[in-house]
Amino acid sequence: MPEQAEFSFAGLDVERFAGRVDTPFFLFSTRILKENYGRLRHAYTEQYTDIRIDYPVKTNRELAVLQILCSLGASLDIAGEHELQLALEAGFPVQRLTLDRPHTAQQGLEACIRAGIHAFIVDSPQELERLEDIAAKLETEVQACLRVQVGSRGIFPNPVQRYLAKFGIPRSRIVPLWQQGQRLEHVRLIGLTTHVGSQLLTPKTQVRAVEELVELAAAIERTGGTVAEINLGGGIPSPTFRRQTLVGLLLAQVGLRRRQTPANVAEFGRQVGTAFAAAVGSLTHPPTLVLQPGRAIASTMGVCVTRVRAIKGQWVIVDASQTSLPESLFFGERAILPLRQSAVARLRRWHVSGPTLNTGDVLAVNCSLPPLEVGDLLVIRDAGAYSLSVDRCESDAMQEHWDRAALRMKGGFRGAPSTAYYRRREIALFRRYFSPMAGKRLLKLDLWNEVHNTNILPFAHAQGMRVAGVDISSVVLEQARARFEAAGIDADLRQSDIRALSFPDNRFDCVYSMGTVEHLPNPGAAISEVFRVLKPGGVAVIGVPNAHDP
Numbered sequence: 395m396p397e398q399a400e401f402s403f404a405g406l407d408v409e410r411f412a413g414r415v416d417t418p419f420f421l422f423s424t425r426i427l428k429e430n431y432g433r434l435r436h437a438y439t440e441q442y443t444d445i446r447i448d449y450p451v452k453t454n455r456e457l458a459v460l461q462i463l464c465s466l467g468a469s470l471d472i473a474g475e476h477e478l479q480l481a482l483e484a485g486f487p488v489q490r491l492t493l494d495r496p497h498t499a500q501q502g503l504e505a506c507i508r509a510g511i512h513a514f515i516v517d518s519p520q521e522l523e524r525l526e527d528i529a530a531k532l533e534t535e536v537q538a539c540l541r542v543q544v545g546s547r548g549i550f551p552n553p554v555q556r557y558l559a560k561f562g563i564p565r566s567r568i569v570p571l572w573q574q575g576q577r578l579e580h581v582r583l584i585g586l587t588t589h590v591g592s593q594l595l596t597p598k599t600q601v602r603a604v605e606e607l608v609e610l611a612a613a614i615e616r617t618g619g620t621v622a623e624i625n626l627g628g629g630i631p632s633p634t635f636r637r638q639t640l641v642g643l644l645l646a647q648v649g650l651r652r653r654q655t656p657a658n659v660a661e662f663g664r665q666v667g668t669a670f671a672a673a674v675g676s677l678t679h680p681p682t683l684v685l686q687p688g689r690a691i692a693s694t695m696g697v698c699v700t701r702v703r704a705i706k707g708q709w710v711i712v713d714a715s716q717t718s719l720p721e722s723l724f725f726g727e728r729a730i731l732p733l734r735q736s737a738v739a740r741l742r743r744w745h746v747s748g749p750t751l752n753t754g755d756v757l758a759v760n761c762s763l764p765p766l767e768v769g770d771l772l773v774i775r776d777a778g779a780y781s782l783s784v785d786r787c788e789s790d791a792m793q794e795h796w797d798r799a800a801l802r803m804k805g806g807f808r809g810a811p812s813t814a815y816y817r818r819r820e821i822a823l824f825r826r827y828f829s830p831m832a833g834k835r836l837l838k839l840d841l842w843n844e845v846h847n848t849n850i851l852p853f854a855h856a857q858g859m860r861v862a863g864v865d866i867s868s869v870v871l872e873q874a875r876a877r878f879e880a881a882g883i884d885a886d887l888r889q890s891d892i893r894a895l896s897f898p899d900n901r902f903d904c905v906y907s908m909g910t911v912e913h914l915p916n917p918g919a920a921i922s923e924v925f926r927v928l929k930p931g932g933v934a935v936i937g938v939p940n941a942h943d944p
């Protein structure tokens with residue numbers, strides 16, 4: 395027996411990576427991703443051939459992950475405009491995209507309608523009306539599915555039911571709403587959808603959901619409608635993720651573990667697929683079975699490698715934190731293993747904490763690991779799903795977008811006649827609204843123009859203003875910093891989402907923004923921030939494009 399056993403992950407030399415890049419870092423395996431997708435598809439198609447897999451982008455939205463899934467023939471469940479952009483960038487045809495985000499902001503809905511995606515999942519009667527109104531305004535037709543609240547039928551009310559009640563439409567309202575929907579001119583109802591929970595330990599609740607949704611589809615058929623797709627949501631478990639229960643949580647506090655092995659994907663496919671095939675036999679038009687598996691596809695394809703930074707009694711502080719592995723301890727726990735383990739080491743109970751000053755930044759309690767030392771490497775499993783993709787929320791998607799745009803853009807429009815025109819117009823605005831300028835503090839929202847276009851901050855600086863600027867893109871920020879440094883301009887330039895500025899209240903006399911806030915789904919949040927950082931009596935000029943004078 396070897397003295398030291400090394401954690402093996404998809405045949406990769408994890409330790410060699412750790413020598414080349416800083417910890418913490420994520421490793422994703424293409425091979426495991428492809429295997430997970432193939433195994434899942436096979437498990438269901440064995441029972442029912444007409445299936446579609448809508449991978450939820452929120453699970454892990456790395457471009458490479460999406461590109462691989464695209465090549466395997468997957469479809470996507472997207473949550474708004476930024477995920478639409480990512481999907482298109484990954485090569486997905488619009489017919490393979492379904493928007494599944496309750497109460498999507500207007501801009502996101504419009505973008506998805508204009509793009510012509512396959513369907514929209516509707517969470518309430520009001521949302522259906524809203525979709526009709528927007529589609530009418532855009533003079534087009536869209537397809538929609540109704541999300542059904544699947545109730546519990548047990549004797550005891552399910553406590554989670556209270557939380558699930560915020561999603562979807564009660565069962566009793568589905569058939570009447572479908573009938574109303576058939577009178578809409580711009581929305582065509584095509585399906586029913588639900589989601590009964592994540593990391594399900596058995597297929598039982600999904601089988602029940604199949605029965606309820608097919609019963610509804612039959613009732614809809616009796617009124618003359620057709621349900622072309624039935625979507626069961628996500629919930630197929632990862633085999634290695636430990637789902638928490640109340641009893642499990644209490645036991646963990648005293649150092650005991652409850653082993654709960656979830657049913658595997660083959661079992662889900664067999665039971666759910668069989669139930670579906672049997673149930674839809676009663677329908678005139680057998681629908682497509684749609685699945686939205688997130689965790690089952692992405693979870694085991696990733697690990698996070700982290701280093702021990704400090705040890706305090708039973709606490710081991712590592713450099714990865716809940717911020718990049720956001721999974722509440724109350725929901726479940728990822729397994730943590732040593733990268734190298736001596737065959738003879740006696741295991742101890744450790745609590746593993748992230749380094750942030752947040753009491754809740756705990757990755758595991760009473761976790762069995764060998765004796766540890768500062769500098770040791772640990773591997774956190776199940777880091778492929780709901781890890782950095784959640785951490786890097788919408789604002790990061792935007793940052794990525796602008797980073798990529800900045801890298802693609804070489805030279806910009808500096809010498810263009812339009813730039814000279816815009817610059818003259820901007821100078822006129824400055825003179826009109828900010829004069830006298832000398833000594834005033836100015837904040838500029840976004841630095842794109844400082845790098846690629848009109849370059850108005852140096853003008854303000856030359857007028858004696860004390861200038862500051864923010865941009866969401868670190869690439870744009872670095873480019874702007876380099877230019878300002880070369881020109882000897884002293885400016886406070888920061889990376890920031892304009893909806894969360896790092897400046898104190900009442901800081902600036904003037905705020906200037908041109909062609910920026912309209913990129914946000916919620917521009918009001920940026921305007922509130924502008925108001926907050928402006929001194930009383932300060933002046934903001936916020937320009938947006940004019941449809942009549944582009």
Ligand SMILES: Cc1ncc(COP(=O)(O)O)c(C=O)c1O
Pocket residue numbers: 450453494588589591592593627628629630686687688689690
């Ligand atoms: C509507 C819907 N579909 C799919 C999923 C993905 O679930 P899982 O990762 O458990 O498969 C979720 C998760 O919250 C969801 O809410």
